[in-house]
Amino acid sequence: MSEEAPTDEPPVQSAILNGWFSELIQICCPGQSFCLKVRDVLFHEKSDYQDIMILKSETYGNVLILDGIINCTERDEFSYQEMLTNLALCSHPNPESVLIIGGGDGGIAREVAKHDVVKRIVQCEIDQKVIDACKKFLPSMAVGFDDPKMDLIVGDGFAFLEKHQNEFDVIITDSSDPIGPAIVLFQKEYYALLKRALKSDGILISQAESLWLPIVAAPVISLIGDIKTLFPVVGYAYTQIPTYTTGQIGFILASKNNNAKFEEPLRVLTDEEKDRMQLRYYNEHIHKASFCLPQFLKKLL
16 A cells, blocks of 8 residues: 555554554554553543553553553653653742643652642643542552642643633643644644743643654644744753653653753752652753754754
């Protein structure tokens, strides 16, 4: 079949066959699949927003799958959660007030709450069923919901932002892929609302897919161009995570502060802080390295 030939295949055809879960995402990963051996299906329901499945895998612990796409696993989630949190929080001089959009597994809230400087955490997650399922089957992540600094709001993050201005030091968007309810979180209008909700020196960070995938790279690069029209300082970083399709995931950072710099942490965590926070991936060296891009990405961006 030629590249131009039409197809009626749905964008996600993930399934469990012969004891293996196969993630097959034709919309952005044609011709490839990622598989995990399954011990048991712990949870599978459709909410008003998405298909939710939690599997017990052979080697990666419990696995959250949203609309057929692996969202997180117990074995490797820490690299994503720690980086999405700390790249932003350690780039801000005093991140007392933090907003999380999405993040229904609770892992980002868990990492934000580890920072003593943070006094207030607001999280807006649209899907109560994801929260409930993760509390039951992914408690090591969902523990973030139990922190006394947490104010959990079940609702549309887009609608929440429209009612809040100049309120947050850091906003973290922990979204799933731009399929279903998360698609609005990859649009310029959403970033305009984020800008309004941030304080004058506020920083945002958002999940930004993998630029190894050409079909995904084009809209993400276009989005970065749009964000540069809204914010004076914009950066792109990435982390390694084995169970994501390319083994990597990217992050967009932006600041309202003209003098902001992301490539080196403004606040360097002490060894005692890293131990207390039980960090397994993030440190100041990884922070710097995450902004070192291969040549093809530098050209794309």
